[in-house]
Amino acid sequence: MSEQHILFPVTLEVSWQKAAAYPLTAGLRDWLLARGSLTARLKQLCSHFRVEVLGQQILPCSAAEAHGDIKQGEQVLVREVILYCDDSPQVFARSLLPLTSLTGSERQLAHLGEQPLGQVLFNSPDLERKDIEVACLGPQSPVAKLARMMALEDSTELWGRRSLFYLQQKPIMVAEVFLPGAFAYQEEVVA
Numbered sequence: 001m002s003e004q005h006i007l008f009p010v011t012l013e014v015s016w017q018k019a020a021a022y023p024l025t026a027g028l029r030d031w032l033l034a035r036g037s038l039t040a041r042l043k044q045l046c047s048h049f050r051v052e053v054l055g056q057q058i059l060p061c062s063a064a065e066a067h068g069d070i071k072q073g074e075q076v077l078v079r080e081v082i083l084y085c086d087d088s089p090q091v092f093a094r095s096l097l098p099l100t101s102l103t104g105s106e107r108q109l110a111h112l113g114e115q116p117l118g119q120v121l122f123n124s125p126d127l128e129r130k131d132i133e134v135a136c137l138g139p140q141s142p143v144a145k146l147a148r149m150m151a152l153e154d155s156t157e158l159w160g161r162r163s164l165f166y167l168q169q170k171p172i173m174v175a176e177v178f179l180p181g182a183f184a185y186q187e188e189v190v191a
């Protein structure tokens, strides 16, 4: 069993909404709704990109996280990671990979280790990404508690997004929360 972070798994039982429901700054909206690979975007902003795996575990999908073709109670591989740019934590990500999706060429997704999930997803020619939903997480959320454990600056709210991906009609759910101090919260300076 790989070493697991003391807070793993970090639940994400939040109210996901369409972005229009929130008054977002242009910069944060851009980060939340960008449909390309977050890994690729972060890699462009730093010289050293790293994935830290907090844990991976097979669990039944909770009612709060069931969405689309990922049904409550079905066995999913839960993968939780932190994405770092030059040792600055940027994103907490929690992905649900149904065991029924980990077949054929998708079996490799169960053995990513510190290879970014996005690197595999966005290299797949038949990748389909569904709508992106967003959520605002409060200071008592498990992700906020994780951020405090990581000694990141305290913040009253954290913003996250989730979307369903389909690879050869097999669903994978990816949820990402921008951690305190992330580029997503830094308003771009207009020269």
Ligand SMILES: C=C(O[C@@H]1C=C(C(=O)O)C=C[C@H]1O)C(=O)O
Pocket: 036, 037, 038, 039, 040, 051, 079, 080, 081, 083, 091, 093, 094, 095, 115, 116, 117, 118, 119, 121, 174, 175, 176
């Ligand atoms: C889906 C992507 O993969 C990223 C990497 C992840 C991982 O390695 O577990 C999870 C979510 C993403 O932040 C992406 O790069 O857009």
